[in-house]
Amino acid sequence: xxxxILRRLLLLIPILLGLTVIIFLFIRLLxxxxxxxxxxxxxxxxxxxRVREALGLDRPLPEQYWEYVSGLARGDLGSSFLTNxxxxxxxxxxxxxxxxxxxxxMLFALVLGIxxxxxTAKRRGSWVDNLGTVVSLIGISIPIFFLGLMLKFxxxxxxxxxxxxxxxxxxxxxxxxxxxLMTVDxxxxxxxxxxxxxxxxxxxxxxxxxxxxxxxIMRITRASVIDVLNEDYVRTANAKGLHGDVVDRRHVLRNxxxxxxxxxxxxxxxxxxxxxxxxxxxxxxxxGKWIYDAVLSSDYQVIQSGVLLLALIFVLVNLIxxxxxxxxxPRIRYS
Amino acid sequence: xxSAAATVDVVREDKPVGLWADAFRRMRRSPAAxxxxxxxxxxxxxxxxxxxxxxxxxxxxxxxxxxxxxxPEHWFGTNIQGQDVFSRIVFGSRLTxxxxxxxxxxxxxxxxxxxxxxxYFRGWVDAVIMRxxxxxxxxxxxxxxxxxxxxxxxxxxxxxMAIAIVNIPIFARLLRSSLLGLREAxxxxxxxxxGVRGPTLLVRHMLPNAIGPLIVQGTLALATAVVDAAALxxxxxxxxxxxxxxxxxxxxxxxxxxxxxxxxxxxxxxxxVVSVLGFNLLGDGMREALDPKLRR
Numbered sequence: 088x089x090x091x092i093l094r095r096l097l098l099l100i101p102i103l104l105g106l107t108v109i110i111f112l113f114i115r116l117l118x119x120x121x122x123x124x125x126x127x128x129x130x131x132x133x134x135x136x137r138v139r140e141a142l143g144l145d146r147p148l149p150e151q152y153w154e155y156v157s158g159l160a161r162g163d164l165g166s167s168f169l170t171n172x173x174x175x176x177x178x179x180x181x182x183x184x185x186x187x188x189x190x191x192x193m194l195f196a197l198v199l200g201i202x203x204x205x206x207t208a209k210r211r212g213s214w215v216d217n218l219g220t221v222v223s224l225i226g227i228s229i230p231i232f233f234l235g236l237m238l239k240f241x242x243x244x245x246x247x248x249x250x251x252x253x254x255x256x257x258x259x260x261x262x263x264x265x266x267x268l269m270t271v272d273x274x275x276x277x278x279x280x281x282x283x284x285x286x287x288x289x290x291x292x293x294x295x296x297x298x299x300x301x302x303x304i305m306r307i308t309r310a311s312v313i314d315v316l317n318e319d320y321v322r323t324a325n326a327k328g329l330h331g332d333v334v335d336r337r338h339v340l341r342n343x344x345x346x347x348x349x350x351x352x353x354x355x356x357x358x359x360x361x362x363x364x365x366x367x368x369x370x371x372x373x374x375g376k377w378i379y380d381a382v383l384s385s386d387y388q389v390i391q392s393g394v395l396l397l398a399l400i401f402v403l404v405n406l407i408x409x410x411x412x413x414x415x416x417p418r419i420r421y422s
Numbered sequence: 423x424x425s426a427a428a429t430v431d432v433v434r435e436d437k438p439v440g441l442w443a444d445a446f447r448r449m450r451r452s453p454a455a456x457x458x459x460x461x462x463x464x465x466x467x468x469x470x471x472x473x474x475x476x477x478x479x480x481x482x483x484x485x486x487x488x489x490x491x492x493x494p495e496h497w498f499g500t501n502i503q504g505q506d507v508f509s510r511i512v513f514g515s516r517l518t519x520x521x522x523x524x525x526x527x528x529x530x531x532x533x534x535x536x537x538x539x540x541x542y543f544r545g546w547v548d549a550v551i552m553r554x555x556x557x558x559x560x561x562x563x564x565x566x567x568x569x570x571x572x573x574x575x576x577x578x579x580x581x582x583m584a585i586a587i588v589n590i591p592i593f594a595r596l597l598r599s600s601l602l603g604l605r606e607a608x609x610x611x612x613x614x615x616x617g618v619r620g621p622t623l624l625v626r627h628m629l630p631n632a633i634g635p636l637i638v639q640g641t642l643a644l645a646t647a648v649v650d651a652a653a654l655x656x657x658x659x660x661x662x663x664x665x666x667x668x669x670x671x672x673x674x675x676x677x678x679x680x681x682x683x684x685x686x687x688x689x690x691x692x693x694x695v696v697s698v699l700g701f702n703l704l705g706d707g708m709r710e711a712l713d714p715k716l717r718r
Contacts, residue, residue, distance in 0.1 A: 105557045113573060224706075228699040230649045232656045232673060233691035240684055360564035364653060378565065379657065382572050390569070398560040 164392035183267035185373035192297030204308025226302030235295035235368040252370030311343040352408030448711035455707025461700025476509035510667035522647040528586035533593025541601030555591040600632035634712040645701035
């Protein structure tokens, strides 16, 4: 197992290096010009040239790339062309917001998706099953931004029972930022009201972002449970008189979870992309919105390092998924 | 040789149902494929006959008519410029379907090309292509599409290209894995053993048998393409001319004043959901019809 993890970690190096080359070249070819983004449209050619020189954009591409990668090796991902703030600092400050949102969405998807998938599988062919199939198909087909807008309209504007944007009521609750996970920080500060308020802010964006994974997890769980229910060991377990719940938990669910675990890994990439849309709609200050703004303002350094960091998280999550796959399934041994 | 071919023909005459005819027969019995096909057909008809269906010019508006709620005259209401939302949705179907079909066609063609190279040549060709695929798949799709649109500039073709680029690695990987599975198939081994080599083996014997999953994935990719195109529009990266009716961009008409004119977001959103649902249902139905393992 340790060997397997080590080999997968080593394999990450060429992937990430390739990623730096692709992102670097790609961004240098963008039509936007960071110098004019900084100085505005009415800048003179001389001042534009001066800014380009200061940013090192006038030097040959290989030289720029070498500087970039050697910086990476030292853990220096550069700083924003526009604000001059360190990219890693900016990322670390915003990433907890995206993480909190993603976790809330995934939690919503798992807590509802697995039991619903199990229920529809066990009542295969009944009206519950048919209803579940229709609802999950619609769930897969609803774009995040449309669902987000409708949720916001219904539950924050028409019936204002939930907040429409932000992560916490900033006027009501002054909470020291420790982890930048709003719920955790509120608990650390001993602010129960703040904790509840942070949770309330998570509800709508969490549902908007979590609905597609919910529908997918429900479908996969259903298909996978149906497969397992036909297995000999389930028939044996039932035949020897085990209680239904015990069979479900120990024999059915454990074996049916394998495909679900894979899907959770694959969904992470989608969630990181979907976070851009959700964060835009609900004014959520996370990395999705941050990178999107950087693209619009041609902030090369933020784009290349931000995408690199997100991709790194994505491949790490998939590594964790592969490892837990092996832990869950004793039949798989990576050697 | 001739006699062997004749025998095969005789056997074929006994059982005249080919793979495609069989798949089509199965699809006609699948409710998912029927409903999905009907929805997709509906949108294709709307797109083709848009000028005859839409009661108003989608780009012309009268400021005196701005923000009219749905009424018998304006079924889906009007936007801030007083343009008729129903007409804009009808014409928007052309753009959405066009972008979806174009992007998936490019994605399938380019992706299949690289997938075929990787699956056929193996070795270092395979290694290089698959590492590139891994790298592309490690960037979240929407982020990649946003990057490509900024790189290529805003425009309909550029949006299609951006979505196509997200699709390329998916199709490359899909075709490669199908081809690898087919290498040891009896009929491929048989063809190779009688001296069929190179491109002929690939094009005549392997590709026709690997195309089913591509068609299914292609149909499902149309659904994703509709969503991605609308997402780009929603983020302000849609067609540069604001008069162009695009479903995703139309959603933003109400983005800042949701309480004022919810119909501006509701109807284009429903159009997106229903068309995406159509492609998803059709893709699911096709998968069941084409995949022998799922047949009951």
